[in-house]
Amino acid sequence: MAEVQQQEGSEKGGKHKKVRAKKSSTHIDMTPMVDLAFLLLTFFILTTTFSKPKTMDITMPVKDQIKEEDRTKVPASQTVSVILTKDDRIIWYVGIDDPNTPPETHVGDFSENGPMSIHKMLLEKNKLVYDQVKMVDDSVKRGLIEDKEDIIKQHKSAVKAAEKKGLIVLIKPDESSKYKNLVDILDEMLVCNVGRYAIVDLSDSEKELVKNTK
Amino acid sequence: MPKIKVPKKSPSLDMTPMVDLAFLLVTFFMLTTKFRPDEPVIVDQPSSVSEIPLPDKGVIMLTVDGKGRVFFNVEGQQMRADILDRIAEQFKVTFDEKQKKRFCVLASVGMPINKLGEYLSSDEDGRKKMNLATAGIPIDSTSNELAIWVNSARKAAPRYSIAIKGDRDADIPTIKRVISILQDNKANRFALITNLEAGPAEAPKQ
Numbered sequence: 001m002a003e004v005q006q007q008e009g010s011e012k013g014g015k016h017k018k019v020r021a022k023k024s025s026t027h028i029d030m031t032p033m034v035d036l037a038f039l040l041l042t043f044f045i046l047t048t049t050f051s052k053p054k055t056m057d058i059t060m061p062v063k064d065q066i067k068e069e070d071r072t073k074v075p076a077s078q079t080v081s082v083i084l085t086k087d088d089r090i091i092w093y094v095g096i097d098d099p100n101t102p103p104e105t106h107v108g109d110f111s112e113n114g115p116m117s118i119h120k121m122l123l124e125k126n127k128l129v130y131d132q133v134k135m136v137d138d139s140v141k142r143g144l145i146e147d148k149e150d151i152i153k154q155h156k157s158a159v160k161a162a163e164k165k166g167l168i169v170l171i172k173p174d175e176s177s178k179y180k181n182l183v184d185i186l187d188e189m190l191v192c193n194v195g196r197y198a199i200v201d202l203s204d205s206e207k208e209l210v211k212n213t214k
Numbered sequence: 215m216p217k218i219k220v221p222k223k224s225p226s227l228d229m230t231p232m233v234d235l236a237f238l239l240v241t242f243f244m245l246t247t248k249f250r251p252d253e254p255v256i257v258d259q260p261s262s263v264s265e266i267p268l269p270d271k272g273v274i275m276l277t278v279d280g281k282g283r284v285f286f287n288v289e290g291q292q293m294r295a296d297i298l299d300r301i302a303e304q305f306k307v308t309f310d311e312k313q314k315k316r317f318c319v320l321a322s323v324g325m326p327i328n329k330l331g332e333y334l335s336s337d338e339d340g341r342k343k344m345n346l347a348t349a350g351i352p353i354d355s356t357s358n359e360l361a362i363w364v365n366s367a368r369k370a371a372p373r374y375s376i377a378i379k380g381d382r383d384a385d386i387p388t389i390k391r392v393i394s395i396l397q398d399n400k401a402n403r404f405a406l407i408t409n410l411e412a413g414p415a416e417a418p419k420q
Contacts, residue, residue: 030233037236044243055377055405056264060397084386173386179278180382182389183260183408190263201390 056186060199080125081170082108082118082185083202083210084177090118090185091213097203105213110184118185122192126167132159133193160195169197174210253321254345255279257381261411268407272374274367275407276360276396277322280381282388283350285324286363293371294318300366301327305359309334324350327359353391360392364399376404 076095083091090108097103108118123130136155139145145155160166169189173182182199189197202210257279277285288294298317302309305327309317313334317323325333325348333344352359367374376396380389396404 030229034229034233034236037233037240040240041236041243044240044247048243048247053259053268053379053407054262054264054410055266055268055407056262057266057403057405060393060402060404062397062400062402173390175385175387177386178382179380179384179386179389180260182386183262183380183406186406187262187264187411199393 056183056190058186058199078165079168079170080122081172081206083206084171084173084181084185085210086174086176088178088181091210092118092121093209097206103209105209107213110181119188119192122167122169122188122194126192126194129160129166129195130193135159156193157195160193166196167194169194171197171199172202172206173199174202174207253277254324254341255283255285255322257379258383259379259407259409260382262406262408263411264408265410266405268377268405269375272371274364274371274374274376275322276364276376276378276392277324278378278380278384278388278392279350280383282385283324283348284353284360284388284392285322286351286360286367287322288367288371288374291318293374296370297363297367300370301363304362304366307331324348326352326357353388353395358395361395361398364395364401368399368401376401377407378404379407 079096080092080094081097085091088110090110091105092108093103093105095103106116106121108116108121110119111117112119114120133156136145136152136159139155140147140152145151171182171185171189186197188194255277257277271289273289275287277287279285288297295314295318298309298314307327307330309331313331316334320334323330323333325344329344329348333341336344351363364376378389378392393404396402
């Protein structure tokens with residue numbers, strides 16, 4: 001009996017003491033998590049760089065010796081030699097390099113619109129091709145050529161290659177010029193739509209020419 | 215006059231949308247960020263109007279800094295391991311496993327071959343010091359190590375394109391030498407890495 005009573009008693013006591021889950025609010029304090037999220041966000045924003053470097057494709061000739069008769073002859077009047085020298089200076093002349101009759105040289109610079117601007121000179125001399133390339137753009141505007149980047153590119157390079165009277169530029173970076181100058185002049189080739197250009201070494205007579213041109 | 219009682223509002227805002235957005239951005243940046251190891255040299259590239267982007271993968275990169283030092287870089291750990299093996303074979307030197315592993319995770323390397331082992335074994339500080347002191351990969355005709363680097367890389371990765379990342383002030387003889395080494399290796403097409411520049415608006419009117 002006593003046992004039963006005790007049980008009852010304990011039962012009663014248990015009922016009384018029953019641990020009830022506290023009704024706490026369902027909200028959790030999210031502040032630390034948010035702090036962390038923003039910390040990470042700031043970190044990743046600051047470390048990301050979006051601008052991708054661009055490239056400029058160049059093709060050099062195969063280095064093997066070329067037989068004299070295989071060389072392409074180019075008319076001298078179409079050829080411009082551009083010699084890059086110290087302190088961003090350019091010396092250019094029309095025609096081919098001939099040690100016996102030194103060509104008339106001109107001094108140029110990389111300015112866009114100055115009196116000695118190489119950009120202006122190249123544009124003027126390459127007007128024929130430049131205008132034709134421009135005509136491609138016009139045809140795109142008028143809907144004659146599909147407005148797709150690669151198709152336009154194809155047309156343009158075809159125009160550049162087809163024009164046999166276009167300008168030919170020989171780029172001759174001198175020992176004292178900088179890489180920047182080379183990239184700048186290659187850039188000019190792109191801007192002025194010069195289809196045919198090459199990077200060539202200076203000949204001895206041209207080195208003299210550089211020395212003598214002040 | 216009876217006082218107007220402003221109903222007591224809880225001062226806490228519902229921040230859920232903001233948090234959602236924050237996490238969205240975190241995820242985005244985490245996924246788009248690519249961590250790359252420290253470059254040993256900082257190169258200030260010249261700018262051009264060219265808009266061809268540099269491909270993400272498959273580039274053999276030759277860096278020429280302002281002092282004319284040449285560094286070599288290829289991405290992809292597998293590829294780097296392969297190239298190092300070929301180079302070790304060419305130069306008849308051996309690298310232990312630890313050095314190989316180190317090479318795989320590094321960025322550009324510009325060490326002459328006799329110092330490469332030491333470079334790979336040293337810790338970060340040591341490497342930094344060596345990078346400051348190095349003269350780059352030798353390119354002169356007596357010890358033309360760059361040619362062997364390029365050759366090994368071309369053999370390991372024939373489809374990779376070659377890019378030259380030159381500093382504005384890199385001198386022309388070095389650049390010409392690098393180009394001629396590439397030509398010797400029958401690599402006649404390559405890219406010069408530049409920054410994008412706002413091009414001249416239009417040709418001047420004549």
